[in-house]
Amino acid sequence: MNDTRADAVPVEGPVQASNPGRKVAAKSPWSLDSLPGDPMMWILITSEIFVFGGALWGFAISEMLHPEIFKEARSHLNVPIATINTLILLTSGFIAAIAVRYAKAGNAKLARLSLAGAGALGVVFMILKIMEYQQKFELGVGLETNSFYTLYFLVTGFHLAHVVFGLIILAIVAIWPNEDNLETGTAFWHMVDLIWVMIFPVFYLMGVGL
Template sequence: MWFFILAELSVFAIFFIGFAVTEQLNTELFTASKAKLHPVAGLINTLALITSSFFVALALHAISQQKVRSTVIYLVLGQLLALVYLVVKLWEYSFLFDAGIDIETNTFFTLYFLITAFHFLHVILGMVILAYITLRARKNAYQQDISGFEAGASYWHMVDLLWIILFPLVYII
């Protein structure tokens, strides 16, 4: 899992560097394009993912103490907040499409849609992983070894970390 996380972080680092360099070459275009984004949606998504990661951390602590019921509750709450992220992001995409903005509008929006859609897919994969460890936790499968649980939680925290970098890079700075 650590190799996979490192590989994913490397891919996103390339995206982030490419975005930052392209922004320096097209400052006016990026400033005007960022003004068309919905920063409240970005903030809601940031809060949803940070809080989701908090619940996953609480779930990890609970499973280490063999508190299965608490673990499952925390993981479900984490997944519900991830679902909030997905719904808000889809609303935001719809908002942009309704305004006539898509991946071909300009360089900013090409990069915006590529990076955020790639992250969106990672959120979906993270939710699948969280669902899997939730089901295993319900079956009390982590009595002896919680390393699989830790790996799933680590992936989820990586997804959150990426958004914490992506949000200010794309929406604020």
């Protein structure tokens, strides 16, 4: 009598899962969804970095065309205040990162306190920057003084506007200090830090003997 059972046939390649609900594709590590916070915030951050990068590139080209004007104008900038402001923003960014860790741990109170500390340092940065502007205005220096100061006031003023906007964001996320909100808000704040770290050496230190 013939055996009606079919012989087992080996199957080459990966075996498909019988469960239709099972995930068959992993998320790409290069997708926006893999970044912390809201993906739209990262699109904004990327565009802002390109804007400031283009402005700094334009500054470098202008300096090559007018080296003496830029050298003389740069010598009148307040490097000590700018250095202090750099340390202030870096410290503020560090405290903001701590706030995210508290949020992940479910400690809303300490997350809010950390955000308050980061925001307070941001306010100090803003005050010192306004004082620096005031010093220039008292000397009769303004947007139309020369090409160096035109770019100086435009770029640093635009950055200062981002500081103000960043403080507003930190205040908003402090109201609802969950992990997603803090990751989104602090991502913008870290961008503000990064842009200043780009601005500081280009405007204040290049061509200065240290």
